[in-house]
Amino acid sequence: MRQAAAPRHAVILAGGAGERFWPASRAARPKPLLRVAGGASLLAATLARARRFAGEGRTWLVCGREHAAAMRSESGLPASRVLVEPERRNTAPAVAWAARHIAARDPGAVLAVLAADHRIDDARAFQAALAKAAAAAVSRGVLVTLGVRPTRPETGYGYIRIGEKVGSPHAGLHRVRRFVEKPAEARARRYVRSGAYLWNAGIFVWTARAILEEIEAHAPELAAATAPLGARSPRGTALARAYRQAPPLSIDHAVLERSRRVWCLPVSFGWSDVGTWRSLAEALGARGGRSAVVAGEVVSVDAPGNLVWGGERLVALLGVEGLAVVDAGDALLVARLDRSDELRRVVAEVRGRGHRDLV
């Protein structure tokens, strides 16, 4: 059986910045390093999941140069397993590089591709899903994407329209009919009602061989640009050239939306991309009469449904509802949670005033 023999690797993508968690996150303190998960950073929680799937020696991290030192320090990974991107070019170059790099060392590898900054509630269900996806990826050569059963008409996520069911021994998986962009609210409601649309969580399982074949087939520029990034660690200039030549696309756009070898595994292990203060508040259960306190001491009088990220000083709330209150020591944010997707306007204004140290 190929399945049993395929060595499992995990690739953690930690390329994003995190303006959407300002002021807790910023250029020098990116989102994966935020300690939102009971004191552990999002990265540390992701690493624990990755190691459980792949083992310590086969867990990899891809991140940007500006965060490499912090990422290495937080992850404890040896430098040899941290792929440092010379510039940010979205996820497709990162996935391609990691696949080539790992394939050169372990040609039969099956990879789980994970974002460094997601939150997952049910660790056991998550591992079961990865294992099921890996079995299909290894035995059928498919690209498996995890589709999260929606719990609300979220307009901040892309959706996956699933198609026909796959039969035994991969029952539970579906073929993918198409990927859809973030919908408007009315459409999102229809999606949720239909049951045929799942959130595109950006969690993938495939063999190195399969993803490289599909990159070759559907993203030839990316394939050509990253071809030198194979057998040995590329020197700085070769890496920089490869990145400069690679089109800055997401792996979804570059490959998944075009490939006919994509399957989807519906999951419901409690997932959030923790994309905004609002989604963090939801992930932490701030709703109804409850507020969520990530850190700090809070005195709350008639103030339900807030997200508080305190610092050294006491935070007191009176009569307020649905707010993010974030004290980052040198900057303080008070924002309506339902406006938190506009946070970039705030960051732009802070930057525009010349506060480079604060963004």
Place this chain on the structure above:
Amino acid sequence: MRQAAAPRHAVILAGGAGERFWPASRAARPKPLLRVAGGASLLAATLARARRFAGEGRTWLVCGREHAAAMRSESGLPASRVLVEPERRNTAPAVAWAARHIAARDPGAVLAVLAADHRIDDARAFQAALAKAAAAAVSRGVLVTLGVRPTRPETGYGYIRIGEKVGSPHAGLHRVRRFVEKPAEARARRYVRSGAYLWNAGIFVWTARAILEEIEAHAPELAAATAPLGARSPRGTALARAYRQAPPLSIDHAVLERSRRVWCLPVSFGWSDVGTWRSLAEALGARGGRSAVVAGEVVSVDAPGNLVWGGERLVALLGVEGLAVVDAGDALLVARLDRSDELRRVVAEVRGRGHRDLV
């Protein structure tokens, strides 16, 4: 003419605490010391008004023991003109003591009694009102209370129902029909519509002789308790005994509501007792599309009508409206302005958690 000869004195009452401005004010940093008036403290602004009426050498301050050092320091008054109360007993003992003390030195004195922590917009109109009130007080021996023409149906103030007009040369003054307690909203609306109800601002003008006569007539216990506080500065034990024996009443309750010698001068010089974050916000013009910033740097995106009192760190607001955001360094408050009269609940909770340094 007695009027021209009557020496003017000003008595500033600075006895209050200031839980209602937590966390900016607290036991060790009472409200009169808050710098809300363009960098100057409320006390400094009051002193400037007092000196303009009475001159430097006849301006007096009454305050509590726990704040005496800070008050002396902020006011620059010599110790001989700061009357330090041994305990808080509301305003009647303070007024009685000051009147006796000044009368012993300057028997013909006319006194303006001012609160240390009010805000007044039109300084010139204020002085004109005091002069007019003083003329009536001196020539007619009346107790004059300033009544602020209401600009909204405020439920946080007491009202004065004015009666018949006084004739020349004191035209503009009215006799007082009665004092009324803080009304409910519907009643407050009727008061404002009627034009016959004014806000009781707690600003009084009277001769020392007249107020002492009326204390004798209507508050004999207060008169008896404070009788020893006359000619010379009382020793600590005599002062403590006088205060222990004095009933802890407001001068309004003890005398004004009972005296038949009370006149009212309607005024509209822009007044606020700055009693809550909300009233400070209103005094500073935070309404409609405007926020009011007392201190600190604020980045505001679609966030109108807030009051921000920042500190060292940048404050960013997104989409919030009608809030007080107060960063006091060691404590942070986020409160709905229209709930700011409930702030004591917050302070009680902070105290209940043992944070004595914060309250």
